[in-house]
Every structure is written in C-alpha cells, then in structure tokens.
Amino acid sequence: MDDASPFMAALTLILRLDPAFLSIVGLSLRVTLTAVCLAALIGLPLGALLAVSRFRGRSVVIVAINALMGLPPVVVGLTFFLLLSRSGPLGSFGLLFTPSAMIIAQASLVLPIVIALTRQTVEDLWANYREYLLSIGMGPKQAIMTLLWDARFSLATALLAGFGRATAEVGAVLIVGGNIAGVTRMMTTAIALETSKGDLALALGLGIILVGITLLVNALAFGMSRIGVRHAG
Amino acid sequence: MLNWFGALLASICLLLGHPAQAQERFITVASTTSTQDSGLFDHLLPLFTQKTGIQVRVVAQGTGQALDTARRGDADVVFVHAKSQEEKFVEEGYGLKRFAVMYNDFVLIGPASDPAKINGVKDIATALQTIASKGSAFVSRGDRSGTHAAELALWKAVGIDPAKTQGGSPNWYREIGQGMGAALNTAMAMEAYVLSDRATWLSFKNKGTLQISVEGDARLFNQYGVMLVNPAKHPHVKAKDGQAFVDWLVSTEGQAAIGQYKIDGKQLFFANAAQQGA
Numbered sequence: 280m281d282d283a284s285p286f287m288a289a290l291t292l293i294l295r296l297d298p299a300f301l302s303i304v305g306l307s308l309r310v311t312l313t314a315v316c317l318a319a320l321i322g323l324p325l326g327a328l329l330a331v332s333r334f335r336g337r338s339v340v341i342v343a344i345n346a347l348m349g350l351p352p353v354v355v356g357l358t359f360f361l362l363l364s365r366s367g368p369l370g371s372f373g374l375l376f377t378p379s380a381m382i383i384a385q386a387s388l389v390l391p392i393v394i395a396l397t398r399q400t401v402e403d404l405w406a407n408y409r410e411y412l413l414s415i416g417m418g419p420k421q422a423i424m425t426l427l428w429d430a431r432f433s434l435a436t437a438l439l440a441g442f443g444r445a446t447a448e449v450g451a452v453l454i455v456g457g458n459i460a461g462v463t464r465m466m467t468t469a470i471a472l473e474t475s476k477g478d479l480a481l482a483l484g485l486g487i488i489l490v491g492i493t494l495l496v497n498a499l500a501f502g503m504s505r506i507g508v509r510h511a512g
Numbered sequence: 513m514l515n516w517f518g519a520l521l522a523s524i525c526l527l528l529g530h531p532a533q534a535q536e537r538f539i540t541v542a543s544t545t546s547t548q549d550s551g552l553f554d555h556l557l558p559l560f561t562q563k564t565g566i567q568v569r570v571v572a573q574g575t576g577q578a579l580d581t582a583r584r585g586d587a588d589v590v591f592v593h594a595k596s597q598e599e600k601f602v603e604e605g606y607g608l609k610r611f612a613v614m615y616n617d618f619v620l621i622g623p624a625s626d627p628a629k630i631n632g633v634k635d636i637a638t639a640l641q642t643i644a645s646k647g648s649a650f651v652s653r654g655d656r657s658g659t660h661a662a663e664l665a666l667w668k669a670v671g672i673d674p675a676k677t678q679g680g681s682p683n684w685y686r687e688i689g690q691g692m693g694a695a696l697n698t699a700m701a702m703e704a705y706v707l708s709d710r711a712t713w714l715s716f717k718n719k720g721t722l723q724i725s726v727e728g729d730a731r732l733f734n735q736y737g738v739m740l741v742n743p744a745k746h747p748h749v750k751a752k753d754g755q756a757f758v759d760w761l762v763s764t765e766g767q768a769a770i771g772q773y774k775i776d777g778k779q780l781f782f783a784n785a786a787q788q789g790a
Contacts, residue, residue: 313528320521365585365746373748375586376540376571424515457571459540460554475693476549477718 288484299461304492307466310378310452311445314385318393319438326397327423331405341398347391352384356454359384363455378463380455388448389441396437400430432504439500446493466492538567539753542579542587544658545691547736548572550711550780555773560760566753574657574691582606585746588754591738591761593658593709598737607739611762612790614770614781616710618662618732621696622725623703636729637670644672647684649704651695654687658734663707666731696722709734711780735790736781738762761785 292300329340361367363375363383374380404426412422427434449467456463458472466489473482547553548570557568573581575592582590583606590607592598601607620639622630628648630639643650652674653660667674674685688698692712699706700720708716713724726732738758743751760766767783774780784790 309528313525316521316525316528320518320525365748367584370585376569428517457569459569459571462569472549474697475545475691477693477696477716479718 285480285483285487288480289487290484292481292484292488302461303464303466303469304488306378306464307446307489308492310381310385310465311442313382314445315389315438315442317382317386318389318441322390322393322441323397323427323434324423326394327401327427329394329398330401331419331423331426341395344391344395344398348395350388350391351450352388352448353450353454355384355387356451359387359451360454375455376457376459376463378456381452381463381465384451384455385445385448388451389445392441392444393437396440397427397430397434400433400437401426404430432508435500435504439497442496443493446489536567537565537753538569539588539750539757540569540571540586541589541591541757542571542573542581543591544575544578544593545572545693546593546659546709546712547591549691549693550709550715551775552711552770552773552781556761556766556769559769560757560766563760563765564753564756566756568757572691574653574655574660576656576661579606582741585741585748587741588750589738589740589757591736593734593736594661595735595737597658597661598739602739606742606745608742610737610739611758612785612787613736613738613761614767614783614785615733615735615790616781617727618659618707618734619710619713619724620705620726620732621699621708621713621722622705623699624721624723625703626725627703628705631725633726634728636666636726636731639726640666640672641670643705644670644674644684649702650674650685651699651702651704651706652685652687653692653695653707654689655691657691659692659707659709662732662734666707669731714775714778714780735784 329337329344359380360375362369363372363380364370365373365375374383401423408426412425417425447467449471452463452465453468453471456465456468458464458468464472466485470482470485470489473479473485543553549572553568553570557570561567571578571581571587575594575597578587578590578592579597579601581587582601590598590601591613598607598610602610620636622628628639628643628646630642633639633642652663675687686698686702686704688695690698692708693716695706696708696713696716697718698704700718700722703721705725738761740751740754740758741749743749761770762785767785770781770783771779
C-alpha cells in the first residue's frame with residue numbers, strides 16, 4: 280500500500296471505465312438482483328401464506344425458516360457445487376461455473392430472509408385486519424394479496440435485507456462460480472482475488488465501490504418508496 | 513394491482529436472468545493460484561484466443577483441488593504443478609497424456625529480521641532444520657496445493673514432521689489452508705517464513721518486510737504440467753478444443769509466449785516442453 284491509497288484506486292477504477300471492471304460491476308448487479316427477484320417471487324407469497332394459515336407443526340416451520348436466515352454461504356455454495364457438478368445429480372445441465380449457478384445459490388440464501396420477514400410483517404397485519412377482511416367476505420387468496428399489497432413498503436425493506444445479504448456474500452459464489460475472469464468474477468470474488476495478490480489498495484478500492492453501489496441501490500429504493508407513500512397517501 | 517406487480521417482478525427476473533451474450537466457444541481449465549496470481553494467464557490466454565477463437569475459462573485452485581475438479585468432470589484441461597499427483601491422475605484414467613510445459617522455482621521467504629538467522633544459507637535442508645530447531649514461525653499453505661506438497665516433501669527429506677510439533681510449545685508451524693497470496697499476507701503479518709513459488713512472490717504486491725531467505729537449491733525446482741481430461745471418463749469434455757490448448761502451450765509459439773512474460777524485467781516461468789523427463 281506504499282504508492283496508492285484505496286480511495287485513489289477506487290477513483291481510478293471509476294474514472295477509467297475499464298471494460299473488465301465494468302463487467303465485474305455489471306455481473307454483480309445482474310446476479311444479485313436476479314437472485315433477489317427470484318427469492319421475492321417465491322418468498323413473498325410463501326411468507327404470506329405461512330402468516331395466515333394454521334396447521335400442525337407451523338411453529339417448527341417458522342423456527343426452521345428463521346434459523347435458515349443464518350445459513351452459512353459456504354455451506355450453500357458447497358451444496359450447490361455438489362448438486363451442479365458434472366458428477367452430481369444435476370450435472371447434465373452444465374451449470375457449474377456459470378452465472379446461473381451463482382444466481383441459484385444466492386437466491387437460496389436470500390429466500391429464507393424474504394419468507395421470514397414477510398411472514399412476520401403479514402402476520403402482524405393479519406392480526407389487525409382478520410375480522411374485517413373476513414367480514415367483507417374475502418377469501419384467503421384475496422386476503423393474502425390485499426395484505427401483501429398493504430405491507431409493500433415494509434416488504435421492500437425485507438427485500439433490501441435480502442439484497443444486502445447477496446451483495447456482501449463471497450463464500451457461495453466463489454465455490455459455484457469459480458471466479459472466472461470475465462464470466463463469473465463478481466465484486467466480492469474480485470476483492471478476495473486482489474487481496475490474495477497482495478494488492479490491498481485495489482482490493483479496498485473495489486470494496487469502497489461495492490459499498491457505494493449498495494448505498495445507491497438502497498437510496499433508490501428509499502426514494503421510490505417515498506414517492507409510493509405520497510401517491511398512496 | 514398485486515397481480516400486475518407479480519407479473520412485473522417475473523419479467524424482471526427473466527430479463528436479468530437471461531444470459532446477454534450468445535453461447536461462446538470456450539473451454540474450462542482447472543489451474544493453480546500461482547499461474548493466475550502471477551498474471552501469466554492474463555498474458556497467455558488472449559494470445560491463444562486470438563489465434564483459435566477459443567475462450568479459456570480458468571478456475572484457479574490449489575493443485576490437489578484442481579485435480580479433484582477435473583476428476584469430477586468440471587474441467588476440460590488441468591494445468592498444475594505436482595508431477596507425482598499428475599501422474600497418479602493419468603494412471604487412474606482421468607487424464608490423457610501429461611505434457612511438461614514450464615518450470616520456475618520455489619523460494620523460502622522470510623522477514624528481514626531473519627529470526628532463524630538463515631539468510632544466505634544455500635542448502636534448503638539446513639535452513640528448514642534451523643527454523644524447526646529454533647521454533648521460528650513458519651506458515652504452511654496446508655491446502656494440498658502443489659506448493660504445499662513440495663513443502664511437505666522438503667520437511668520429509670530432513671526427517672521433521674512439522675504437523676506433529678503443532679500445538680506444542682512453541683507453536684511455530686501454522687497451517688492456514690489457503691492460497692499462495694493469502695499465505696504470503698499471513699507470513700508478512702506474523703513475521704514468519706513461508707515457501708512460495710517465485711512467480712507469485714515476484715508479482716506479490718504486499719511484500720512489506722518480507723524478502724527471499726533461501727534460493728537456488730536444486731531441490732526447489734518446480735515443474736508445471738498440462739493434460740486433457742479423459743473424454744472416455746467424462747463424455748462432455750471438449751476434447752478437440754481442450755487438446756488445442758494443450759498443443760498450443762507446448763508448441764514453439766506457446767513456449768515462446770511463456771518465456772516472454774516478465775515482471776520488472778524478470779522472467780517468471782521457463783518453458784521446457786522439449787526437455788526429456790520433465
């Protein structure tokens with residue numbers, strides 16, 4: 280770190296608009312946003328369903344899903360590595376060391392967060408509006424839709440929590456992606472690589488940019504929810 | 513409203529998840545951290561791709577892990593540096609013929625303070641014995657990589673089993689289970705000795721007070737080999753394109769390209785495909 284400070288390294292990267300760097304940023308965003316999107320598509324309805332339904336063993340399911348929020352990324356990575364490897368059960372799809380494998384792994388990490396936070400949010404609403412919704416003759420499917428729509432701003436925060444988990448994560452994408460230059464190299468895996476090359480300034484510079492991007496995405500989401508609240512109110 | 517939102521979400525998913533570029537012609541190479549961290553691939557691969565149109569996707573792991581990746585069928589070519597492990601890989605039928613490609617050498621790196629007083633020692637065995645007897649901190653890769661294998665062979669040659677001395681007092685032998693760069697970072701922070709391949713050492717940017725303690729001993733020789741994964745074991749292996757890469761590496765052109773790679777005027781790898789028995 281003698282001749283270059285991390286801030287200079289970050290600035291140089293941004294100003295130079297190096298195509299290799301841009302592809303790393305682009306891939307990071309693409310993989311992470313797709314993973315969050317998939318997790319939302321599955322997790323929001325599942326979480327809401329879990330909130331309004333009552334069945335034997337429900338508490339066990341809730342505890343299990345809450346616990347899965349702490350799933351170690353490296354375990355998820357290893358599991359999908361074994362599944363997607365050519366010698367594994369899903370090997371014939373040839374997905375190992377591709378962005379698709381990274382999306383699948385990250386979606387699995389984000390999914391429990393989305394389900395658990397959705398369940399909690401919707402359950403609180405359900406406690407308040409249950410009688411009203413039932414009294415106006417709303418079926419369960421419609422009730423879930425109404426509750427999800429009503430809770431949309433809180434749920435946006437749940438999705439942002441998932442996004443945070445995915446962007447910060449390196450263990451899973453490193454194993455299933457392989458950190459291949461130009462194909463599966465993301466911000467976090469590039470940071471790990473530059474650290475191992477001893478280029479700590481560049482590594483930290485990439486880190487600063489990653490934090491900046493996360494900040495930007497959160498600011499965008501906040502702005503959008505503000506506009507949403509104004510229109511809804 | 514929510515249905516509309518769900519549809520939007522789904523279409524974003526599809527849009528983002530769909531690969532932007534068309535299917536490229538590529539091979540996957542399982543290789544070592546030394547070839548990647550030293551920057552050799554950044555120099556070599558564009559030359560090969562330009563000539564053949566074949567993209568090369570490199571997964572950089574320790575030699576042991578790289579061979580395992582290939583055993584599972586997740587790579588088309590392996591390019592590593594531990595001859596006995598490579599020969600075993602071929603014997604087991606996972607690899608076709610092994611080709612010698614190039615060599616460099618290992619160097620013993622240590623802090624400038626030289627706690628074991630071994631700077632300038634020419635004999636690696638003496639140096640290691642001194643480190644062990646003085647209990648000076650030593651960082652081991654501990655990851656079944658080619659460098660780790662070479663380090664263990666050197667300890668064995670001097671009749672010391674460092675793993676057995678672990679946990680004893682003083683606890684001088686530290687296995688970190690990580691790549692070459694991480695080991696150098698750790699050695700730098702701990703003021704410890706560490707065995708490194710010269711290429712990674714020369715390109716390493718966080719040297720701090722570290723320097724070369726011992727070099728030039730014939731036992732520090734480090735040979736790299738390359739082989740195609742056997743298509744008979746894994747039918748999806750891209751045999752034609754993978755073999756093209758192997759052939760290019762040992763061709764006059766590939767060998768010249770390896771020799772041309774330099775950092776600060778120093779040559780990192782020495783091509784020796786023509787050498788008998790390498």
